Amino acid sequence: MSQRIQAPRGTNDVLPKVAAKWAQLEATAAKILARAGYGRIETPMFEATHLFSRTVGEATDVVQKEMYTFQDNGGDSLTLRPEGTAPVVRSYLEHGMHKEPQPVKLWYLSHFFRYERPQAGRYRQFAQVGIEAIGSEDPAVDAECILLLGELLDALGARDTKLVLATLGQPASRAAYREELQAYLRAHEGELSREVVDRIDLNPLRAFDAKHESTQRVMAGAPRLIDRLPQDDLDHFEEVKALLDAADMPYEIDTTLVRGLDYYTRTLFEYQSGALEAAQNTLGGGGRYDNLAEQIGGPHIPGMGWAAGVERMIMASTLPPPADLPVDLYIAYEPGHKAPAFRLASDARRAGHGTRLELAGRSLKGQLKQASRSGARYVAIFGDEGVQLRDREGGEDKLVAPDTVMHHIRGQL
Numbered sequence: 001m002s003q004r005i006q007a008p009r010g011t012n013d014v015l016p017k018v019a020a021k022w023a024q025l026e027a028t029a030a031k032i033l034a035r036a037g038y039g040r041i042e043t044p045m046f047e048a049t050h051l052f053s054r055t056v057g058e059a060t061d062v063v064q065k066e067m068y069t070f071q072d073n074g075g076d077s078l079t080l081r082p083e084g085t086a087p088v089v090r091s092y093l094e095h096g097m098h099k100e101p102q103p104v105k106l107w108y109l110s111h112f113f114r115y116e117r118p119q120a121g122r123y124r125q126f127a128q129v130g131i132e133a134i135g136s137e138d139p140a141v142d143a144e145c146i147l148l149l150g151e152l153l154d155a156l157g158a159r160d161t162k163l164v165l166a167t168l169g170q171p172a173s174r175a176a177y178r179e180e181l182q183a184y185l186r187a188h189e190g191e192l193s194r195e196v197v198d199r200i201d202l203n204p205l206r207a208f209d210a211k212h213e214s215t216q217r218v219m220a221g222a223p224r225l226i227d228r229l230p231q232d233d234l235d236h237f238e239e240v241k242a243l244l245d246a247a248d249m250p251y252e253i254d255t256t257l258v259r260g261l262d263y264y265t266r267t268l269f270e271y272q273s274g275a276l277e278a279a280q281n282t283l284g285g286g287g288r289y290d291n292l293a294e295q296i297g298g299p300h301i302p303g304m305g306w307a308a309g310v311e312r313m314i315m316a317s318t319l320p321p322p323a324d325l326p327v328d329l330y331i332a333y334e335p336g337h338k339a340p341a342f343r344l345a346s347d348a349r350r351a352g353h354g355t356r357l358e359l360a361g362r363s364l365k366g367q368l369k370q371a372s373r374s375g376a377r378y379v380a381i382f383g384d385e386g387v388q389l390r391d392r393e394g395g396e397d398k399l400v401a402p403d404t405v406m407h408h409i410r411g412q413l
C-alpha cells in the first residue's frame with residue numbers, strides 16, 4: 001500500500017465548525033471597515049519576486065528564508081505573497097488610484113505564505129485581514145487605522161489585548177542609528193548571544209528581542225532610536241498619540257518594538273493578547289510605509305496599514321459559535337418513492353427552506369431517527385398512500401398529495 005498523503009506541513013484544513021467562525025470574522029470585519037469607508041480588494045496570490053525583495057527587505061527573515069519562490073514555465077521568478085501591503089500598493093499604482101480622493105482605503109482578507117517553523121499560531125499558509133490607507137501622511141490616518149483594529153478585536157471578544165506603539169522615523173535617521181547601535185553591540189560582543197553577534201551586520205535591531213539574559217542586560221543600556229529622531233517625526237508621533245488619547249484608546253510605548261518587515265516609517269504598532277502564547281502573542285500590527293510606493297518604482301505616496309492573523313484572532317476570540325441554519329423539512333421515503341421525494345427537496349430548498357433528504361439508503365426507521373436528530377420542524381414521509389406530513393411542533397399527521405406539500409408548509413414557517 002502506498003503511503004497516505006497528508007496536508008503539507010504548516011497548513012490547516014479549516015473544517016466546518018471553524019469555517020463558520022471565519023465567516024463570522026469576515027462579516028464583522030466587513031461591517032467595521034465599510035463603516036470607515038474601506039473597499040475590499042483582492043490581489044493575485046503570486047507576484048513578481050522583487051515586489052517583495054525590494055520592499056519587505058533583502059535582510060529580513062521573510063525574504064531570506066521564508067518566501068515560496070518559483071520560476072514559472074516562462075522563466076519568470078514569482079513568489080507566493082508573504083504579505084499584503086506591497087501587492088496592494090502595487091495595485092494602487094497600477095490602477096492610477098492616486099486620481100481618487102486620498103487616502104484610498106482598501107481592505108482584504110486573503111491567504112499568505114511563509115516558510116516558517118510551524119507551531120501553534122504560526123503556519124506556512126495563513127490568512128490575514130488587513131487594511132491599507134494610501135495617499136495621506138496625516139497622523140489622523142494612523143490613529144484611525146489603529147483604532148479600527150482595536151474595534152475589530154473588541155467586536156470579536158479578543159481577550160486580554162494591549163496596544164503597543166512605537167515610531168521609527170525615516171530611513172536616514174534609522175541608518176545613522178543602526179551604525180551607532182552596531183558600534184555599541186561590537187563594543188559589547190563578549191556579553192551577547194552567538195545569534196545576536198551573528199546578526200550585528202544584517203539585523204542589529206533584533207538584539208532588542210533577544211531572550212538571552214546577558215544580551216538583555218547589554219540592551220538595557222543601548223542607544224534608543226526615539227532619542228535620535230528629528231523633530232518633525234517626533235511631532236507626527238505626538239499627534240498620533242494625542243488622537244488616540246482623544247479617542248480614549250490606551251497604549252503602551254515600546255521604543256524597541258520591531259516588526260519583521262523593512263518598509264515601515266514613522267508609526268509602528270501591534271496588538272498583543274495575553275491569551276496567546278508569548279512567542280505568537282501578536283494578533284496583528286502594522287504601521288506607516290511612506291517610501292514603499294517609491295521602492296516599487298512609483299512616485300512618493302505615503303501609506304499606513306495593518307494586518308491581523310485570522311487564525312490567531314479566532315484563537316483569542318470569545319464569540320459564541322454561530323448557530324447552524326435550522327432544518328425546516330426532513331424528507332423520508334419508502335422504497336420506490338425516491339424521485340418525487342428528491343423533487344420536493346429541490347423545490348423546498350429553492351423556496352428557501354433548510355431541507356434534508358435521505359442520501360444513504362437507510363430504512364424508513366433509520367430515516368425517522370435522522371429526522372428527529374436533524375431537529376426539523378416538518379417531516380414528509382413519501383409512501384404508497386401519498387405523503388404523510390408531520391408537524392413536530394404539534395397536531396395530527398396529515399396525508400397529503402406530493403405536489404401539495406409545499407402549499408401545506410407555506411405560511412407555517
Ligand code: AMP
Pocket residue numbers: 083114116121122123124125126127128259260282283284285286307308309310311312313
Ligand atoms: P506581519 O504580516 O508579519 O506583520 O503579521 C501580522 C499578523 O499576521 C501577525 O500578528 C499574526 O497574527 C499573523 N501572522 C503572521 N505570520 C503568520 C504565520 N506564519 N502564521 C499565522 N499567522 C501569522
